[in-house]
Amino acid sequence: MQFFKTKKGRWWTWVLAILVGGLLVWGTQHDAAIYSDPIMQVTSVDTGAATKETDDFHNVDRQTKQTLHGKILNGTYKGQRLTVTNTYSQSGAMDQRYHVGSQLFVVVHAHSATHLTASAKDVKRDAPLVFMIWLVVGLLLLIMQFSGFMAFLSVAANGVLFLIAILLNGSTQGAQVLWIFGSLSVVFATLTLWLVLGANRQMLITLATTLGGTALALVTALLVFHFTHEKGMYYESMQYVTQLPRPLFLAETLLGSLGAVMDESTDIISSLFALKRERPELSATQIFKSGRQIGSTIMGPLINVLFFIFVADTFPMAMLYLKNGNSWGYTFSMNMSMGVVQSLISGIGIVLAVPLASFLASRFMAKKVTA
Amino acid sequence: MSTISVLGLVLLILMVLVGGKAGAQSFLALILNFGLLYLAIVLVAFQFSPLIVTLVVGMLVLALTIFMSSGDDLSSTVAFIASAVVLVMLIILIVPVEHWALVQGFGPEDSEDLEGLSVLVGVNFVQVTTATAILSTLGAIAEAAMAISAGLSEILEQHPQVALKALLGDGIAVGKQIIGTTFNTLFFGFFGGFLALFIWFTGVHYSVGEILNDKIFVSEILMILFAMVSVILTVPITTWVMTRAVAGQRKRAAKDTSK
Numbered sequence: 001m002q003f004f005k006t007k008k009g010r011w012w013t014w015v016l017a018i019l020v021g022g023l024l025v026w027g028t029q030h031d032a033a034i035y036s037d038p039i040m041q042v043t044s045v046d047t048g049a050a051t052k053e054t055d056d057f058h059n060v061d062r063q064t065k066q067t068l069h070g071k072i073l074n075g076t077y078k079g080q081r082l083t084v085t086n087t088y089s090q091s092g093a094m095d096q097r098y099h100v101g102s103q104l105f106v107v108v109h110a111h112s113a114t115h116l117t118a119s120a121k122d123v124k125r126d127a128p129l130v131f132m133i134w135l136v137v138g139l140l141l142l143i144m145q146f147s148g149f150m151a152f153l154s155v156a157a158n159g160v161l162f163l164i165a166i167l168l169n170g171s172t173q174g175a176q177v178l179w180i181f182g183s184l185s186v187v188f189a190t191l192t193l194w195l196v197l198g199a200n201r202q203m204l205i206t207l208a209t210t211l212g213g214t215a216l217a218l219v220t221a222l223l224v225f226h227f228t229h230e231k232g233m234y235y236e237s238m239q240y241v242t243q244l245p246r247p248l249f250l251a252e253t254l255l256g257s258l259g260a261v262m263d264e265s266t267d268i269i270s271s272l273f274a275l276k277r278e279r280p281e282l283s284a285t286q287i288f289k290s291g292r293q294i295g296s297t298i299m300g301p302l303i304n305v306l307f308f309i310f311v312a313d314t315f316p317m318a319m320l321y322l323k324n325g326n327s328w329g330y331t332f333s334m335n336m337s338m339g340v341v342q343s344l345i346s347g348i349g350i351v352l353a354v355p356l357a358s359f360l361a362s363r364f365m366a367k368k369v370t371a
Numbered sequence: 372m373s374t375i376s377v378l379g380l381v382l383l384i385l386m387v388l389v390g391g392k393a394g395a396q397s398f399l400a401l402i403l404n405f406g407l408l409y410l411a412i413v414l415v416a417f418q419f420s421p422l423i424v425t426l427v428v429g430m431l432v433l434a435l436t437i438f439m440s441s442g443d444d445l446s447s448t449v450a451f452i453a454s455a456v457v458l459v460m461l462i463i464l465i466v467p468v469e470h471w472a473l474v475q476g477f478g479p480e481d482s483e484d485l486e487g488l489s490v491l492v493g494v495n496f497v498q499v500t501t502a503t504a505i506l507s508t509l510g511a512i513a514e515a516a517m518a519i520s521a522g523l524s525e526i527l528e529q530h531p532q533v534a535l536k537a538l539l540g541d542g543i544a545v546g547k548q549i550i551g552t553t554f555n556t557l558f559f560g561f562f563g564g565f566l567a568l569f570i571w572f573t574g575v576h577y578s579v580g581e582i583l584n585d586k587i588f589v590s591e592i593l594m595i596l597f598a599m600v601s602v603i604l605t606v607p608i609t610t611w612v613m614t615r616a617v618a619g620q621r622k623r624a625a626k627d628t629s630k
Contacts (some may be wrong), residue, residue, distance in 0.1 A: 128471045344382050
């Protein structure tokens with residue numbers, strides 16, 4: 001291990017990391033054999049002339065037809081040559097332009113043993129995905145070392161739990177979505193805080209704050225829903241919904257605010273513990289005041305983090321609505337209102353966690369902090 | 372009154388009760404940020420280049436978020452410069468990756484929502500999706516930069532003569548403390564948003580291969596990964612900007628005393 005701390009050692013780790021990354025990306029570009037769907041690699045492209053298209057709202061676009069020649073990389077038809085056609089537009093909202101070297105999934109129609117026709121389905125995207133995962137893990141380990149590894153471990157563990165919860169939700173036809181993700185939030189929070197803080201009093205106080213803050217936010221939201229009769233909430237505008245939208249929306253909001261509330265309470269409570277360690281003479285009231293002080297500086301930026309995650313995602317669809325002659329207000333209601341409601345509920349949780357964290361820490365912190 | 376305005380009012384009251392003037396200011400920043408985001412969408416719809424709009428709006432959002440929350444001058448300035456540098460680096464990373472992954476626009480899962488809408492609108496969707504990915508990480512960049520620079524300025528306050536080299540190490544140490552919890556904010560924030568999509572995948576029985584190459588799935592996962600990269604990069608960059616700022620201050624101070 002000492003070797004990696006020297007200058008030469010550090011240089012070699014970077015070289016090694018870059019080598020591993022190159023190998024991974026090269027590997028995913030040559031992994032067609034593990035797919036069961038036929039994949040075609042484009043070897044030459046004939047591009048047709050562009051045609052001008054104008055829609056009802058005077059939006060002008062150009063569509064181009066391209067003929068792609070290539071060969072199949074895997075499966076029954078491996079090595080066979082194929083020709084497919086593809087139409088792409090200048091804007092490319094639903095289509096894409098292919099180049100020589102592109103790998104695409106195709107649907108093959110076999111007319112006889114030698115005569116094959118096919119249509120392009122979609123492009124293969126695993127290489128950029130693997131590249132980005134490598135970049136994150138690499139940077140994490142090189143810059144943060146052990147803490148980076150722990151952060152990665154907790155994200156991976158939560159990812160696995162998340163997958164199990166989704167499968168469980170599927171097996172109950174989505175009837176129990178709120179209960180499944182509600183109880184899972186408890187597991188998520190416990191596991192994450194245990195990985196970050198270890199099992200001790202500080203972790204218990206942080207856990208209580210996280211769960212309390214998130215639960216209070218949801219209760220507040222349900223009360224507001226009740227008194228305003230959910231006016232201006234467009235559940236039908238939610239995307240990809242395959243089950244009852246209301247409990248699904250609440251489950252999404254619950255998960256979304258959980259991480260931020262956890263982040264915040266960890267920050268506040270660990271600062272308060274550090275403070276008590278340095279100045280053990282501080283009274284509970286003074287601790288509470290410092291907690292409020294720390295909390296009020298970090299709550300704004302945290303709400304912002306969630307706001308941008310929830311609302312920026314609606315950019316392409318909102319823009320399409322505007323381009324299709326819809327008013328600004330209607331575009332907001334149909335695309336962004338649910339994201340804004342989610343950010344507001346999470347915001348309420350984040351703000352409520354500040355006094356909660358300060359109170360719990362000031363009351364239940366051991367008289368003498370040792371750890 | 373609509374649900375949004377009541378929830379907004381509740382949030383405002385709570386922020387003022389907990390944070391006083393700083394709370395009210397943060398709430399105002401939130402509203403202004405929403406205005407900027409909406410402005411970005413409208414400008415792109417009016418055929419302005421999505422990337423340039425994002426760069427300008429991104430800088431404004433960072434400035435607004437950082438300077439409107441309480442913090443001393445040095446740490447706010449450092450946080451802003453560092454987050455601006457991260458924003459530019461992020462654009463340099465996101466543009467080629469988005470071109471490579473071809474995840475622009477909408478996928479087959481969106482067809483129901485797209486019914487009756489014309490998609491041939493003459494706006495480059497590769498750039499729109501790039502802009503979306505950049506905008507969604509802005510909050511995280513600002514938060515991380517502020518946390519690091521605030522931590523460092525606290526260290527400087529207690530040990531005003533700390534060596535610059537030690538300060539570099541301190542920055543990474545502060546970063547190590549926040550990285551775990553920040554990653555969880557990102558993970559839960561994004562997964563909370565994508566829950567419906569993931570339920571769709573399992574309900575419609577996509578194969579693993581199909582999911583890993585699906586346009587919408589890859590696009591959403593890339594967004595999380597971009598956000599994580601930007602948070603990681605924020606740690607050394609903020610620390611570096613802080614050491615430059617402190618070095619500059621000390622030089623000036625040395626000049627003043629020698630006069």
